[in-house]
Structures are given as structure tokens and as C-alpha cells.
Amino acid sequence: MAQTRFPSPFDIPTPEGAEGWEELYTYSLPFSEDRREYEESMFWFQDGIHWGQALMPWDATFYEFAIASLSQYNTRHYIIPPALGVDYRVLNGYCYLSPVGVADPDEVTRRVPHFLERAGFYFGNWNDLYGKWMDKIRALIDRMEALSFDPLPEMEDIEVVTGGRGMGSGRDILARYHELVDLALVLWQHHFEFLNLGYAAYLDYFGFCKQAFPNIPDLAIARMVAGIEVDLFRPNEELKRLAKLAVELGVADKLMSGTVVEVVASLEASDEGRRWLAEWEEVKQPWFNFSAGGGFYHSDDIWIEKLEIPMGYLRGYIAKVQNGEDIERPIEEVRAERDRIVAEYTELLSTDEDREAFQQKLGLARVVFPYVENHNFYVEHWGHSVLWRKMRELGRVFVKEGFFTDENDIFYLRRDEVPEALWDMYSAWAVGTSPRGPKYWPREIERRRKILDVLSAWSPPKALGQPPEVVTEPFTIMLWGITSDSVNMWLGAGDGGEDEGSTLHGFAASPGVAEGPARVIFTADEIGTVQPGEILVAPITAPAWAPIFGTIAATVTDIGGMMSHAAIVCREYGLPAVTGTAFATRDIKTGQRIRVDGSSGTVTILG
Amino acid sequence: MNGYIVWFDGYSDHDRIRVGGKSASLGEMTAAGLPVPPGFAITTEAYHTLRNHPEIRSRVHSLLGSVDLLDADALEGVSAEIRRLIDAAEIPRDIVDQVTDAYAELCERCGVEDVPVAVRSSATAEDLPDASFAGEHDTYLWVRGADQVLAKMRRCWSSLFSARAISYRHEMGHDHDVISMSVAVQKMVVPRAAGVAFTLNPLDGDRSTVAIDASWGLGEAVVGGEVNPDNYLVDKVLFEIVKRKVSRKEMEIRVGDDDRVEQVAVDVERQTQPCLSDEEIRTVARLARRAERYYGVPQDVEWALDVHLPPGENVVLLQSRPETVWSRRPRVPISRPLGLEGIVATLLAPLDGRVGDRKEEGVGQTGSR
Numbered sequence A: 001m002a003q004t005r006f007p008s009p010f011d012i013p014t015p016e017g018a019e020g021w022e023e024l025y026t027y028s029l030p031f032s033e034d035r036r037e038y039e040e041s042m043f044w045f046q047d048g049i050h051w052g053q054a055l056m057p058w059d060a061t062f063y064e065f066a067i068a069s070l071s072q073y074n075t076r077h078y079i080i081p082p083a084l085g086v087d088y089r090v091l092n093g094y095c096y097l098s099p100v101g102v103a104d105p106d107e108v109t110r111r112v113p114h115f116l117e118r119a120g121f122y123f124g125n126w127n128d129l130y131g132k133w134m135d136k137i138r139a140l141i142d143r144m145e146a147l148s149f150d151p152l153p154e155m156e157d158i159e160v161v162t163g164g165r166g167m168g169s170g171r172d173i174l175a176r177y178h179e180l181v182d183l184a185l186v187l188w189q190h191h192f193e194f195l196n197l198g199y200a201a202y203l204d205y206f207g208f209c210k211q212a213f214p215n216i217p218d219l220a221i222a223r224m225v226a227g228i229e230v231d232l233f234r235p236n237e238e239l240k241r242l243a244k245l246a247v248e249l250g251v252a253d254k255l256m257s258g259t260v261v262e263v264v265a266s267l268e269a270s271d272e273g274r275r276w277l278a279e280w281e282e283v284k285q286p287w288f289n290f291s292a293g294g295g296f297y298h299s300d301d302i303w304i305e306k307l308e309i310p311m312g313y314l315r316g317y318i319a320k321v322q323n324g325e326d327i328e329r330p331i332e333e334v335r336a337e338r339d340r341i342v343a344e345y346t347e348l349l350s351t352d353e354d355r356e357a358f359q360q361k362l363g364l365a366r367v368v369f370p371y372v373e374n375h376n377f378y379v380e381h382w383g384h385s386v387l388w389r390k391m392r393e394l395g396r397v398f399v400k401e402g403f404f405t406d407e408n409d410i411f412y413l414r415r416d417e418v419p420e421a422l423w424d425m426y427s428a429w430a431v432g433t434s435p436r437g438p439k440y441w442p443r444e445i446e447r448r449r450k451i452l453d454v455l456s457a458w459s460p461p462k463a464l465g466q467p468p469e470v471v472t473e474p475f476t477i478m479l480w481g482i483t484s485d486s487v488n489m490w491l492g493a494g495d496g497g498e499d500e501g502s503t504l505h506g507f508a509a510s511p512g513v514a515e516g517p518a519r520v521i522f523t524a525d526e527i528g529t530v531q532p533g534e535i536l537v538a539p540i541t542a543p544a545w546a547p548i549f550g551t552i553a554a555t556v557t558d559i560g561g562m563m564s565h566a567a568i569v570c571r572e573y574g575l576p577a578v579t580g581t582a583f584a585t586r587d588i589k590t591g592q593r594i595r596v597d598g599s600s601g602t603v604t605i606l607g
Numbered sequence B: 001m002n003g004y005i006v007w008f009d010g011y012s013d014h015d016r017i018r019v020g021g022k023s024a025s026l027g028e029m030t031a032a033g034l035p036v037p038p039g040f041a042i043t044t045e046a047y048h049t050l051r052n053h054p055e056i057r058s059r060v061h062s063l064l065g066s067v068d069l070l071d072a073d074a075l076e077g078v079s080a081e082i083r084r085l086i087d088a089a090e091i092p093r094d095i096v097d098q099v100t101d102a103y104a105e106l107c108e109r110c111g112v113e114d115v116p117v118a119v120r121s122s123a124t125a126e127d128l129p130d131a132s133f134a135g136e137h138d139t140y141l142w143v144r145g146a147d148q149v150l151a152k153m154r155r156c157w158s159s160l161f162s163a164r165a166i167s168y169r170h171e172m173g174h175d176h177d178v179i180s181m182s183v184a185v186q187k188m189v190v191p192r193a194a195g196v197a198f199t200l201n202p203l204d205g206d207r208s209t210v211a212i213d214a215s216w217g218l219g220e221a222v223v224g225g226e227v228n229p230d231n232y233l234v235d236k237v238l239f240e241i242v243k244r245k246v247s248r249k250e251m252e253i254r255v256g257d258d259d260r261v262e263q264v265a266v267d268v269e270r271q272t273q274p275c276l277s278d279e280e281i282r283t284v285a286r287l288a289r290r291a292e293r294y295y296g297v298p299q300d301v302e303w304a305l306d307v308h309l310p311p312g313e314n315v316v317l318l319q320s321r322p323e324t325v326w327s328r329r330p331r332v333p334i335s336r337p338l339g340l341e342g343i344v345a346t347l348l349a350p351l352d353g354r355v356g357d358r359k360e361e362g363v364g365q366t367g368s369r
Helices: A033-041 A060-077 A105-124 A126-146 A158-162 A169-212 A218-225 A231-249 A260-267 A271-287 A308-322 A331-348 A352-400 A407-412 A417-431 A437-457 A474-480 A484-493 A524-529 A543-550 A565-572 B013-031 B044-051 B054-066 B072-088 B093-110 B146-161 B163-172 B278-295 B339-348
Strands: A043-046 A083-091 A094-101 A463-465 A503-505 A507-510 A513-520 A535-538 A554-557 A577-579 A593-597 A602-605 B005-007 B039-042 B117-124 B139-143 B180-187 B191-198 B209-216 B230-235 B241-245 B251-255 B261-265 B299-306 B315-322
Touching (some): A033 A463, A060 A083, A060 A094, A083 A474, A094 A474, A105 A126, A105 A169, A105 A352, A105 B339, A126 A169, A169 A352, A169 A417, A169 A474, A169 B339, A218 A352, A218 A507, A231 A308, A231 A352, A231 A543, A260 A308, A308 A543, A331 A352, A352 A417, A352 B339, A407 A437, A417 A437, A513 A554, A524 A543, A535 A593, A554 A593, A577 A593, B005 B013, B005 B093, B013 B039, B013 B044, B013 B117, B013 B180, B039 B093, B044 B054, B044 B093, B044 B180, B054 B072, B072 B163, B093 B146, B093 B180, B117 B146, B146 B163, B191 B278, B209 B251, B241 B278, B278 B315
Parallel strands (some): A513 A535, A535 A554
Antiparallel strands (some): A043 A463, A513 A593, B005 B039, B039 B180, B117 B180, B191 B209, B191 B299, B209 B230, B230 B241, B299 B315
8 A cells, every 4th residue: 555645754763873963954954843733734855866865064055055045036036926935954964845835826816927027027138147147157156266264374474464454364264254155155046046937938838848749758848958068068078178189199098097196297298298288277177176976065076176087087088089989979960950850840730820839938948948057067066166175175274273183074064163163263373272172073073973974874765744736836846856756656665666676667868778787876986886888877867977978878867857967968968868766776786687768767677 | 675564662753654553652652761562563564465466456356346235144255255365365475584583583572482462453544544443453362473473463464354344444435455454563461560550649639649559460450459459659750659558469360371361369478568679669650750741641550560571671551541530620729828928827837747758558549440
């Protein structure tokens, strides 16, 4: 028997050894008796797309900033008629979201004229505003880059005195931390400036296509708007360019072995080598500000901090080039194919009136789509990459003062605790005595580490609370891929569904059929274990995994909606893919032969 | 001119009068990428070579001139006499050679010795490109071997002088001498699987899809609704299989060893196997789509997957006719508001169930009719 509701968040026990986990997060994040009645009446789903692992205290910052910013645009900026924001909580370290609708139909109606005015302005001036967005985001990242965190000086510079500055380095480091947090919030405010409206326009076009052609593949709808040159894919494209350049310049062999430091040293020895290195340095900013994961965890590797990652992919491309393989994307063919698809569906429409409507909706979807694809690079990859780096810089200051043993210990602090620790450091520096931190924080961090280890090993339920009769909230469906089907699937799976372990159903994310041995991986660190011809099975995939898409046979993920980054990337690289299967990493074991049908959205475990 | 043979896949428009309407249409379909079962036409020149033999010519003339066409018995007698005459005449060597060679080539193409063929009559005349009506002249199925093909060719020729044909021409005022006969020789399809394909979804009228019903053996089982067929929906633009339902197919109609059509039970393990591979499904869909483009309106296509033909050429079109249910309905626009109003409507309408391709059940039956 399938269940009829998900467990109440209040019935989920704290794993043994994780007692007190609530203190690791802002007081408003855990479920609490104070709001029990409301919280039990809602439907909560675990957001594994962005936060599939237990959250470190400071990492919760971007979770809170992201979801509050998303919500704010729905609720307060554009007055999306039927949708308020998305409520969010943390349970045992895991993120749970709950879309909030506008219950009163009269209120929905009252919101419509405001939406028309506000959204109308954005749609009417989209390209102009998007141009400004690009300027804003680059200026913002420049400001982040300009932040620096240095140890407090033995004595202030003479200029502080002779310039009559009237304040000192302790205050500066506090101010800079506050600025960093503020810039991070601005980053997330900018992230959603266009996204919700972009999704709305896309959904309208999507709905039109589905109404005209009830059986049209989602993929066809996506292909008609998909960008040809997308910033999110630039890092990978740049690696291909560097690979070809290395072969052209005759320095490829020098690149094929050794550490990055050794490679650089050997290239420095020749003119051609130096020419190649100049290009490599040029590409790093900004394109190597690229997370090997989703960018939401400080522990996600970032190319620019771990050059061995892009170097590994680069070597793969060099080998292909030397093998005479064409690694270029056939841009002209992709364009011609996109035009053909549009022309054929246009012809199949019933009336000229429909053709006109289709052109209009497709046109708007194409206007908004570059933002939908590109923002991810600027915010989650580039922006976050700089922020994580600056936080580590601050972490090193604490290490030097004996507060922490590792720069990453800073992420065991909540964002509101960092100023307290800074205050402790500053105040002792000011007084000329010892701070409490070096005694207090190592003990506290050790305690927190143990709690987080327990939480990391815990498996969060897919959903909590009262399931909705139907899922209608547009952004929930678009971004998270939560539909009535998936809710029912989760309900049915609690007791082990009938065909558990043999067939999985998900989204037909990218067409084609492939059969091969499965490779189940959970983190970006394991990417190196994937062998050519294997089928990648993972909770999600990240844009940065693109370079291995040329060697694997197919991809299967647990989670992902139509517009999840994983789905976009799979489509872009033409890799057979089934996303949103819910249980692939649980039911499939590495080495098992599986059959992936990216056209029908099914995965069969053959044995 | 080497004269007597025109292959369907070598047909060009100036052959029309030499091969008759039936073979011309098979040739045109082949050229349009609609792969009918392979074969060739034996041109009217072959018939004329025999018919214009002075002895036959004068005998036929005098026999036809002397008979009272309203006297059924007398007409039957004259008809039998003329048919005997044609059946007994010696066929010129080069006709025999060319037909024998063409049949041998067909056998080779199919990779089968003595490939079974249908031998059909196609009456024609200079100003009457299709001077026959259905069932008027002879058709022979499951003909094997060059000798039999030649024998049936002769029967087709002489069927121009069946009593019915003579009296039909008389009523229509056609001159017996100007009517000629071409013979179509076409491979008999021996289907591993067969079925129908609609170039729209019969359930909802969606014109972006091809709906295919398929089962083991001959398509009669599907057309007659005697079996629950496998059912597929294929997108016409990307040729993605958007829905699939594999049914339990308990019986099949197939061609037995003695060329007889028989109804047999399907082995248990084969009952629930899909009867087409994904590539074959797409090939059927492409074929149906080409038929739709060729005829300019949605089509209802009968197709088969022939065991004798090589992969890539084994899906053949048996018949294509206009779809009649949805095609007759007026095509109305989707009333969906434009611009911002459209976006508001989208946000307000429940989207669930329309977003996300979760493919499972729910493909309707297209076959039973």
C-alpha cells in the first residue's frame, strides 16, 4: 500500500550524536513548535538539486539568500498573481522547500494588474535591462574581488596617523566582512531579477506547444529556444580551444603529464610554450571561476583553485585532437537543425492565427532564454567562486591568530557568528591581550564536525507533510521538476514499489538509447573513476562535468526538472539522459548493466 | 530500347503508357521514398509483340467480329477460344530471356531463391492510361519460379479477353485493338511484423505525431482488431518515440510453408516482446510522414516489415489512403491569449500533467476499426 501523506517534520528523530544541530543554523531555519500547526499543514520537498548534502553553518547563507530573493520577486516585485514565495527550512542539516500560493481567488485577481504593469515593463525592455544586468553583475564581482582580508598589523601604518584617518584595521576587517555578506545578498537579489519572469514566458510558450501538439517532446520545445553560444558552456569550449592550440603550437606533449606546476615550468622554456601559457592565463579569468559541483557548497572544487581539474579535461581533449577527432560543436548544423524544427512545427499548426501566436511566444521565449541559461555562470560559478575564495582568505587570518587549524573551519561558523569571532580577535588585538577564540573555537568546531558527520551519513526523506492534490506552482515544476507524478512516486516508494529495482521512470531529458555498465557517483571528486562507455548515475550533474560527456554513454540522475542545469547541459551536449528518476543512485549499483532510453524517460536495470 | 522490363525503382514519367497505371503508381511511390515491395513491370511492348503476330491478330479479329455480345454462352465460347490461342502461342525468346533475367535479379535482391511474387494485370491504352476496373483482369499471388511467372504473365495477357472484359469494352466503346496490357511482377511481402500507421494521433488529433500499431505476422490481425497490437507514438519532427505500449500479442496471421495464410498462436516469450526495434519504429514513422507529404493530407498507412529484404530496406508500404476522421473536422485555432495576457493565463492555469514527459501507459489503440 502506498502512503497517503509524508511524515510530519516533527516525527523525524534527530540522528544519534547530532543532538543540538539546530544551533548550527539561524533560529528561524529549523521546524519549531512555535509554527507547528502551519508547518504540518504544508508540503515540503527536499531540494536535492541545489542542496543534496548536509549544510555547513556558513554555507546556509546562500541557501537563505537564494530562497528569500526568489520569493521576494514573486511576492513583492512582480506580484506574480497566484504565487507567493517558497518557504524554506532545515531539518537535520537538509534543505526543505514549500511553495506558497495565493489562497484567495479575489486576491489573485487583485494582483493581476500589478503584474501586468511590472512584468510588462521588464518584458518590454528586456534586452536593455539585461545589458544593464551584465554591467551590474561585473561591477559587483569587481567589488567582491577588491575585498581583502589581512592579519591585523602589529602597529597601524604611519599614514593612518599622518592622514588623519581616525579609524583602524580592526574596524576595517569587520566592515569588509559585512560588505562581503552584503555583496552576496546583492548577488542573489540580482540572480532573480529576471529568472522568474523568464520562466513565466518560457512556460507560456511551453503551454502553447503542448496545447497545439499534446505529444510534442519537451526536448523539441527546448531545442527551439536553446542558445547556440552560451556563457555557461564557455569554460568547456575554452578548454577545447586550448587543446587545439597546444597541438598547433607543438607543445601538446609537454602538457600531457606532470603536475600543473611542472607543466607550466616546462612550457616556460620555449616561445611556443610561453604563447600557450599566455592564452591559458587569459582564459582563467573569468572562465575558470567554475565549480566542479553546483557552486552551493564551499567544499565544491573550483577550477581556478584546483587547476588539476581543467588540466585533466584538457588532456582528454588533446588526446582526441591528436587522434584526429573533431571536438568542435557543429554550430552551423545546430542552427540549421533548430530552424528545421521550428519550420516543421510551424507548418503542422492548424491555422495562421496559431502560427502568429507561436511566433510571438517563441520569440519572447528566445529573448528571455539567454538569461535563463547564462545567469548560472555569473552567479553560482563566478560570483560564488570569488566569495568562497574571499571567505577562505578570512579563514587564513583566523588560522594565523590560532582560532582555527584550517582555513575551511570558518564555514563551521554561522554567518552571524563570524563578526563575533572577529570582534574577539579585534578586541584582544586592541587591548593587547589574548582572544578567547583559540581556546573556544577549536573545541566548538570539533563538536560541530561530529554533528555534521552524523548528519552527512543520514538519508533525508524526499518529502514531508501534507502532499498537495496537484502541483500547480509554475516555478516548482519548472525548476525543481516536482509534479503530481513525482509526489505520487515518492509516496509509493516508501514501501518499495512493485517494480522497484528493475525499471525507473524519469524525464526524457535528452534523446537516444544507450546500454552499458553503470558508474554510480555521488560527488565531483569521483568523476575521475568514470570509464569511457560507462553510464553515469548520479544524484545530479553539474555543468562542469561536461568534458566527460564526450566519453560516457549516457547519464541518469535522481533529480532535475526541465530547466534544471543538469537537463540544460545534457541537451546541449546531445547525451542520452534520463533525469529526475528519484531512486537511480539507490537502486543502481556500479557495474550493473543498464539501458537508458532518453526518448521515453526509462532506465532498465538489466543485471 | 531494350524494351520489355521497367523496374519500379527505375521508373520515369515517359514509361507511364508502357507500364500502365498500376506500375506507374508503384514507380512514382518508389521515387518519392515510399518503398513499396520491389518488382518490375513487363511493358505493353511485350504484349504487343505477341498480339501483333499476324496469325493471332486475324484469328482474334474474326472471332470477335462474328460473336453476338448479348449471347452469354457464345461470348464465353469466343473468350475461351481467344485465351487458348494466346496461352498456346510461343513467346518470343527475348521476352522470355528478359523476364527470366529480371525475376532472377529480384530473387537475388531479396536473397531468396524462387522469391514469391504477385503477378498482376494492368490494362492500358494511349488515351486511356488506366483502362481497367477492379477485378476485371487476372491477378496471381504467391507465384514462384521464372516459368510460373511467364505462365501467369500469359494468363494476364489473355485475361484481356475474358468475357467480362470483352463486354465491358464493348459497352464503353473501346476498340479491342488499342487496349494493351502491362504486367506487374512484385515481391509478395512475408511480414515478420506489420500494422498500420496514422500521421496524426487518432485519440487527440495531434498532427505532430505518427501513431503506429504493430503486431507479429500479417497486418490483417491488426486491421481486423483480432490482436492487441503494440502501440507507439512518434514525433514527426525529431522522430522521437514519445510513447510506447507493448501488448500481449497472443496470435499472429502468417504465411505458412505452403504459401498459405494461417492463424497461429504466438510463443509465450514472444507475446510480450516488442515486435519492432526502435529503429524500425522510426522507419515506419518516416515512411508514414513521407506518404503524408506526398499526398498532401494526413494518411492512414498499411505497412509491413519483410523478412526477405535487407535491414534498412525491409519496411514496405502496402497501402496509403487519406485519414478521414480528424481530417474532416474544421481546423480551429488554439484560443490562447497573446502577450502578457497569455503569461497571466499560463500562471493561473494548473500546469500539472502538461509539464514533463513522463512516459508510461496511456497510449490509445489505433488499430481496431
